[in-house]
Amino acid sequence: MADVFPATAPPLGPPDRQSAMRTAARLAESALAVEGVATGDREFRDWYAGRVRDDVAEVRRIALDRLSGWRAEPGTGNLVHDSGRFFSVEGLAAEDVDGGSPGWEQPVIRQPEIGILGLVAKEFGGVLHFLMQAKNEPGNHNGVQLSPTVQATRSNYSRVHRGASVPYVEFFQQAGRHHVLADSLQSEQGSWFVGKRNRNIVVEVGREVEVEAGESFRWLTLGQIHRLLAEDDVINMDARSVLACLPFGGAGEGAPASTAVLRSCVEETGALHPTGEILSWLAGLRAGSGLAVRRVPLDEVRGWKRTEECVAHEDGRFFRVIGVDVRAAGREVRQWTQPLIEPVAQGVVAFLVAEIGGVVHALVNARTQAGLIDKVELAPTVQCVPSNYPRAPYPPQLRFLDEVLEAPAERVRFDSRLSEEGGRFHHAVNRYLIVDWHGDHRIEDDTFRWVALHQLAGLLRHGHYLNIEARSLVACLHSLAGGTRATGTGEEVPAR
């Protein structure tokens, strides 16, 4: 048989895989370096207290019709920025074309631009560090939290706002010059955004590249970041999202895998379901979904009422669209007004995890959310605001709520209060939990599957798979890799 392309050269080694193994081993080492190297724990605490003291903002609620730079678009009432950029608040109608469920309407944020959530990494003393930023966001109930090195919309870094330039953004715009550890477009809240995504990227610069940590920035090891993640409201949503994308997987048996969690992240063995089966399950749900979504004017969203003050659900459930006036000390633009989404109550976001065949798996829920581009992504076992569903029928994402909230303390591996993005959401706080499941693992149904941690890592190389809440929990799972345990209170946020 003719050989169209003659096979002459010898097989090459698999450098892609060797490089992945080295990276995974170095991440594992950084996760174990809980004391830090470039920035000692004491130094960090002093610096962080200083940022909390100096980077202050006065955030006042104002009526939507008093926003400046924003206007209600004639004919629709949609809230749009005068520049036509940033984002808009409009209406969405969701219906089931198969007629199986009644459909609904709601306000959403439309932000078609793709921003950058970028983390610069560099070795100090042979250990990988990450450049974290102390950043005040208007929706944060506690002001400053730790964000990635860069957290910027396209309008931000392309200077639509005419403010200062975004520091360090060049490392991501010219990522090809450096060692890229992770780089994918990932979705954000599919219940509040329509089609929103950000580029989640981690770039390691060589030791020869000078990167000065500005006043709002410090170099931390993964071990330090993981300890802070266990505290309430320190590591912000965008940081969690990009941390989740770090390629822990593929380190092989040589990795310093001192814990079962870390081993399940780095060794690609022993999944209950082959990855192809998970992909097929998801493709089937996406193709089978009858959910159809269309835009409706904000003034005509059924079930919601608009006043001069805000847009709110008629029964007081879900969230409100409010306005805020911000006067900040530490931002590019020092005074502005903007709309924010304010949920009416605290949510619960949780993974049940179990060792199956010696490998740690998380129970994921294939969840349909109207604002997601692919409609269905892998979500946490539980992701809900319980008070939104006072009566049956409960949606699938409440199915394991009791198992999570009533688990005995020794099975609760992680329990912290963490905030959603403070640039779009006002005092949006969820209780994040990781709970060990000791029962029979045969509790899967049409929308639940046990997925091994290394499979989640593999899926996170790509977009469209794990929703933002699941990514937050993956970062929390990684934080258990060093053997630490959650220290947050997990209590309710004080009423405002």
Place this chain on the structure above:
Amino acid sequence: MADVFPATAPPLGPPDRQSAMRTAARLAESALAVEGVATGDREFRDWYAGRVRDDVAEVRRIALDRLSGWRAEPGTGNLVHDSGRFFSVEGLAAEDVDGGSPGWEQPVIRQPEIGILGLVAKEFGGVLHFLMQAKNEPGNHNGVQLSPTVQATRSNYSRVHRGASVPYVEFFQQAGRHHVLADSLQSEQGSWFVGKRNRNIVVEVGREVEVEAGESFRWLTLGQIHRLLAEDDVINMDARSVLACLPFGGAGEGAPASTAVLRSCVEETGALHPTGEILSWLAGLRAGSGLAVRRVPLDEVRGWKRTEECVAHEDGRFFRVIGVDVRAAGREVRQWTQPLIEPVAQGVVAFLVAEIGGVVHALVNARTQAGLIDKVELAPTVQCVPSNYPRAPYPPQLRFLDEVLEAPAERVRFDSRLSEEGGRFHHAVNRYLIVDWHGDHRIEDDTFRWVALHQLAGLLRHGHYLNIEARSLVACLHSLAGGTRATGTGEEVPAR
């Protein structure tokens, strides 16, 4: 250090990988079985000639305003079906928010439903066979071509058209009961569709499952299909799309890799760029793209004129939207009318391929197309209708056109005329070529990269990566694996 999840069980073997290797080896064997087992070559020829003779349709062009079951929506002129399902023809406006390029408007097909392109596989005589369907589509210039087992829109298989049920669709709706070889949502023509995708799925049924091949169906080996792919206009677009998704990769060194093409498909070694680098390059282009797309009424599309007959470009370039009346013998519904997109000229779709470090790579173009969900996907080296660009400036996808069309015959590995989907496009034919590049491979720039064949296979496990034209070419590349060479004429289609 405390071990939160005690690591007790021994590491398991990697069954996921072993299974992938077995599958890849069986696909390679089927590709080498060019004579067939279940259906001999003579038997196939007789059957196919019979289908061409018996499955005839009369397709007449009619004016758009004479379509029945379709109407021009008041206020927009958009062409919509009376049921609100199937698809619509509307306008799209594309602009560059950075102001770097002028933008344009055009008609597009909007078809938000996800259909099924499904192939049933089964072993006969120890060799994998695939159930191919002889199907007449109204836009095919030659009537019958070979399609996958199932090629159905959601409206088709959920019976909106009140016709006969879709045979074999249950194998894909209940894919989890069988061995799923491939399953992903893949895009279609980003220049003609907005947001269109289909579930591309291959399901292998066990030998114990009875699957009767209906009158329009025959079991063929990959080797047989590959030979037919080298002929003009036999294997239709949907079949090529789903064939491209077959998991050739990962067979390892034990596979029967008699050719360099097959070896480069199955052995995951020696890529010029690590896969992470390719993913990062693509994420950067997607995030950096300033392309913004919005809907406009079909009656108001700038640069296009609408008559009672059709919608056409003012300069006679690109395509027309026409109407057809179909009277068919072999379809679920026997008479209907519908709009179709009719390109004004034949296109060229080509990969330059090269052995780099002994591994076959294809030169892919990261191409921005307004109708793609992620805006940028990996496209062929050349993908254009040359007559649309009579003068400079030529778009990037024309950059290697001369190298392709003027290559000496011994470097042309594949050269066939293949049709695009006959259910939406009228006489849409492209000349598909694979041309060996013998020059220096350092010809990459911002939008071109050499990608190894096994990397393309890896990306095809997921959606959003390879556009439909590139997938067609991947199927053509696979067809070289058995050592056959293209036999199509590659000549121009006769003028109608």
